[in-house]
Amino acid sequence: MSDIAIRPATAADIPVISELAGVIWRAHYPGLITHEQIDYMLAQRYNPIALAEEIETVGHRLDALWMDGVIVGYANYFRYSPTEMKLDKLYLHPDLHGQGHGSRLLEHVFDESRKAGCxxxxxxxxxxxxxxxxxxxxxxxxxxxxxxxxxxxxxxxDDFVLEKSLA
Incomplete structure (x- = not known):
């Protein structure tokens, strides 16, 4: 059985999360958006400076999913309004899809959002x-x-905005 933990990302985790984002996006998004847009969004939102700013911004969370000592996924979320949390990023290494780890990370965000009063x-x-x-x-x-x-x-x-009641 794997050792699995979810905990806040630290500055030392940023390079790993940035690299993991590239692996995930290049595996998942071709066909949904162009390679040029993938590269643009990775450079814009997943460069180490942007990720470091997220963990330093009050009210923002960047939590890493660890499996056997390796970061394999992450979630970034923040208070969007007095009653809503916004999940900005939730990604899992493609090799781990369909095993319940994404739902586990999502449940973690649900729990943390409720704790924050959302x-x-x-x-x-x-x-x-x-x-x-x-x-x-x-x-x-x-x-x-x-x-x-x-x-x-x-x-x-070009997105859908989805919502879930946490009550």
């Missing part, structure tokens, strides 16, 4: 990301709205 969790998911949509719907989320956000560089995020 009654709902929201997130955005690419409209074409059927695998993630199925997982989130299976975990009690519903579609709140459809959005398309310009993220610069000539790219957009």
């Amino acid at each position: 009654s709902a969790l929201i997130l955005c998911v690419n409209k074409g990301n059927e695998k993630a949509m199925k997982s989130y719907l299976r975990n009690g989320f519903s579609v709140r709205e459809s959005i398309c956000v310009d993220i610069g560089g000539g790219f957009v995020m």
Whole structure:
């Protein structure tokens, strides 16, 4: 049986999470977005400086999922409104999909959001990301709205906003 733990990421974890993001995104997103957009978003949101800012920002959490001493996944979330937490990132190494580890990480975010006094969790998911949509719907989320956000560089995020009541 594997030794599994979820704990807040530290500055020392940032290079590993940044590298893991590249592995995950390059395995998962081709076909959903272009390779150019993948590279743009990795450079914009997953560079070590951006990740370090997230762990240093009050109210933001970046928690790592460890398995046998290795970071294999992570979740980034923050208070979006007085009653809502927003899950900004939840990713797991592709070799571990379908084993319940993503749901375990999601349950951790539910628990931490409740502890923070939030009654709902929201997130955005690419409209074409059927695998993630199925997982989130299976975990009690519903579609709140459809959005398309310009993220610069000539790219957009064409997403559904999902929400789950934590009551």
